[in-house]
Amino acid sequence: MHKESEILERYIKSKDLRHTPQREKILNIFLSTEKHLSADELHKLVKKRDSDIGYTTVYRAIKLFSKCGLLSEVDFGDGIMRFEHKYGHGHHDHLVCTKCGKFIEVIKPRIEKLQESLAKEHGFKPTRHKLQIFGTCRRCSMKK
Amino acid sequence: MHKESEILERYIKSKDLRHTPQREKILNIFLSTEKHLSADELHKLVKKRDSDIGYTTVYRAIKLFSKCGLLSEVDFGDGIMRFEHKYGHGHHDHLVCTKCGKFIEVIKPRIEKLQESLAKEHGFKPTRHKLQIFGTCRRCSMKK
DNA sequence: TATCTATTGAAAATGATTTTCAATATTACC
DNA sequence: GGTAATATTGAAAATCATTTTCAATAGATA
Structure with missing residues (x-):
């Protein structure tokens, strides 16, 4: 099991x-x-x-x-x-291709850190966040 | 007008x-x-x-x-x-308080830059992105 | 002013998700 | 294993935000 x-x-x-x-x-x-x-x-x-x-x-x-x-x-x-x-998958952000719908899970520690400090600068206690970057993936960019 | x-x-x-x-x-x-x-x-x-x-x-x-x-x-x-x-408001991210619903519009150029490079690292041509940080605002944190 | 057609508002439709409810299945207990 | 208590199931109906339909109305142009 x-x-x-x-x-x-x-x-x-x-x-x-x-x-x-x-x-x-x-x-x-x-x-x-x-x-x-x-x-x-x-x-x-x-x-x-x-x-x-x-x-x-x-x-x-x-x-x-x-x-x-x-x-x-x-x-x-x-x-x-x-x-x-979710099990075994840590927090991550998403790169989403608006042409084919495929997505990549990514994580950039420096972005995470900056988000933390951004929240603190404004007196926010962050609990979670959502970052999605929409665009065109490599394959779809080539197809023109 | x-x-x-x-x-x-x-x-x-x-x-x-x-x-x-x-x-x-x-x-x-x-x-x-x-x-x-x-x-x-x-x-x-x-x-x-x-x-x-x-x-x-x-x-x-x-x-x-x-x-x-x-x-x-x-x-x-x-x-x-x-x-x-939208008119007169540039791109910005959101800090959203999950207790009172209030939000702050924020922008952190370094985060924007890092997102750009994150996308490029993965062959993505980014067109737009959405970043929302959920948490508790200063006022709601005080209220306990 | 006449005519063309965009706009309006009420009601119905849509589409994803949730709830209802009677029938069924699982679990704990004897 | 049998039985009682109750969680689960699936079909159908309900929800809820949003969109479409459609007949009546009202801008814009000539």
Whole structure:
């Protein structure tokens, strides 16, 4: 059993929730996909393997995974909630290609430091931040 | 006539649109409010002065102002589109207080530069970016 | 003033997400 | 293993911000 399943099981036990085959399948498919999926996209993938799982269940599983720290939501401002793996992934920023939709996760410690000091200069106690750089990726720039 | 009205009028003429009293009123109220309003909040303010203006008209005016560069949309990730004055306001980032909702517009040239180089390191041609730092503002920190 | 067509506002539609609810499944306990 | 308590499921309905529709109205141009 992978670490993520353990985390989910531990959370389920601690909150008097229940283990279900649906949650297990949804988690496995989420973990095996290295993309920013939307709930709808995940539901489609899930249905390929088990057509009896409804999208409500997928939505609810997403919320659950988010609560136990396996998933985090990403908002690129197009009105669709996407999500990414959280366990084992530290904080990072995003470079998002507006042509093909691909993205890169990046981290620049100097930017992080400057953000900290920027907040402090204004009396803010920062808790989290979101940095997204939109543009054209190398491949899309070449295609013209 | 203030500069913003001129800009709107010029845009309206150039696109064969029409000047209407509704647009004029909505623009004036938008300009006189130094807050991040949502469409619904703006509509409420507008209705105080003219109860005959529907929210559809307010929504459409927002899109129009956005197109002529008077307004830009701000998305703090709560599912509600808010907007701010754009004319005369350069690019800036946001410090957002998660307790009281207040925000500060900030700019740190060194962060901007580092973002540029971060993008280039990864072959990205950046077009725009969004940086939001969430936290607690000075006043809310004091309140405990 | 006449005509063309952009604009308006109410209501309906949209689309992502959430809630409801009756049926079912899981867990703890006997 | 059986049973009771209750969490979960899935379909359908509800939500909520936003957008579209459409018939009536009102700017702009000639």
